[in-house]
Amino acid sequence: MKFDNSFFHSSFFRMTFLLIYGVLVLFSITTKTHNLHHQVHTNNLSFGNNTISKNLLVHQFYSQFTHSPLLLLQKKISFSQSIVTHGTRLKKEVALTFDADMTPWMKEQKDLGYVTSYYDSRVITELEKTNTSATFFLTGMWIQMYPTETKAFGKNKLFELANHSYSHPSFAGSCFGLSVETSNQLPDEINKTQELLKNVGNTSNSYFRFPGGCYDNASLAVVQKEHLTVVHWDTVGNDGFNPDTSSIVSNVLSQTTNGSIIALHLGGESNTPHTADALPAIIENLKQRGFIFVTVSQLLSDKQITIAPTPLLTTFFTNQGDPKTHLLSVNQQTEKE
Numbered sequence: 001m002k003f004d005n006s007f008f009h010s011s012f013f014r015m016t017f018l019l020i021y022g023v024l025v026l027f028s029i030t031t032k033t034h035n036l037h038h039q040v041h042t043n044n045l046s047f048g049n050n051t052i053s054k055n056l057l058v059h060q061f062y063s064q065f066t067h068s069p070l071l072l073l074q075k076k077i078s079f080s081q082s083i084v085t086h087g088t089r090l091k092k093e094v095a096l097t098f099d100a101d102m103t104p105w106m107k108e109q110k111d112l113g114y115v116t117s118y119y120d121s122r123v124i125t126e127l128e129k130t131n132t133s134a135t136f137f138l139t140g141m142w143i144q145m146y147p148t149e150t151k152a153f154g155k156n157k158l159f160e161l162a163n164h165s166y167s168h169p170s171f172a173g174s175c176f177g178l179s180v181e182t183s184n185q186l187p188d189e190i191n192k193t194q195e196l197l198k199n200v201g202n203t204s205n206s207y208f209r210f211p212g213g214c215y216d217n218a219s220l221a222v223v224q225k226e227h228l229t230v231v232h233w234d235t236v237g238n239d240g241f242n243p244d245t246s247s248i249v250s251n252v253l254s255q256t257t258n259g260s261i262i263a264l265h266l267g268g269e270s271n272t273p274h275t276a277d278a279l280p281a282i283i284e285n286l287k288q289r290g291f292i293f294v295t296v297s298q299l300l301s302d303k304q305i306t307i308a309p310t311p312l313l314t315t316f317f318t319n320q321g322d323p324k325t326h327l328l329s330v331n332q333q334t335e336k337e
């Protein structure tokens with residue numbers, strides 16, 4: 001066959017060219033799809049069945065090729081409606097977290113002398129003694145009540161500080177009897193504590209945890225606007241008002257797995273009297289099982305996240321009913337749960 005001009009215009013050449021081009025395009029798509037599956041698998045990402053999660057999946061796919069403004073917007077939307085509940089399931093790392101709640105009513109109880117303290121220093125003693133990392137989700141009112149302690153936490157390399165609102169209200173309507181604030185008060189609830197974390201705890205924080213664990217799309221949007229990531233949990237000690245140390249221990253040990261975020265409390269005395277008692281067995285057992293304790297930011301450093309498809313309700317802090325019934329007996333709680 002002669003390769004003159006007539007050859008390049010022949011239908012044989014055109015068909016061959018189209019065939020080779022088609023094979024190359026198919027190969028390219030297959031490779032990129034495989035990369036996506038690999039990425040999802042190795043990052044241990046879990047997706048809910050809502051469109052938000054699909055947006056994230058779409059973003060994961062396209063971000064391999066480009067960072068166009070449209071796709072960045074897509075990422076922003078997906079993250080605005082997501083919360084972190086654990087880290088990677090591929091590493092034996094876990095994060096102990098302790099919430100320090102404080103409401104105006106709780107403060108009043110202390111001012112009136114009904115409660116001596118909302119800080120159980122035995123938790124810190126145990127963490128330091130065992131060289132165990134932890135993250136504290138502090139309310140602004142708690143920081144104002146315990147500035148010296150907050151400052152010390154901020155200086156301690158083992159610890160990380162995060163935001164748990166200013167006065168522990170509900171961010172999503174009815175939530176275990178927590179006081180409900182109007183939506184335009186919610187940014188202040190976040191920002192006042194951000195300021196306190198910075199000024200008292202010397203911390204530039206990136207994480208937020210909803211009081212009572214209650215949220216909806218509107219409150220998620222508020223947190224997103226303040227550029228914070230919502231960090232909840234996959235393991236609860238159910239230490240609120242719990243008189244049984246061994247049940248707190250077994251709650252934690254039975255749920256903890258690779259990447260777990262464990263939710264406990266720092267208040268002690270009336271609200272969470274036996275958290276500190278449970279801590280030595282929890283730490284010892286999990287270390288024996290090969291788990292390494294890290295802070296939340298260390299746990300999430302490789303961006304492994306989980307999407308919770310629907311709003312969650314907490315079961316670990318159960319001051320349901322009237323906001324003033326913060327000190328419900330365990331029997332009352334059980335009935336209400």
Ligand SMILES: [Zn+2]
Pocket residue numbers: 099100101164168210211212317
């Ligand atoms: Zn709380």
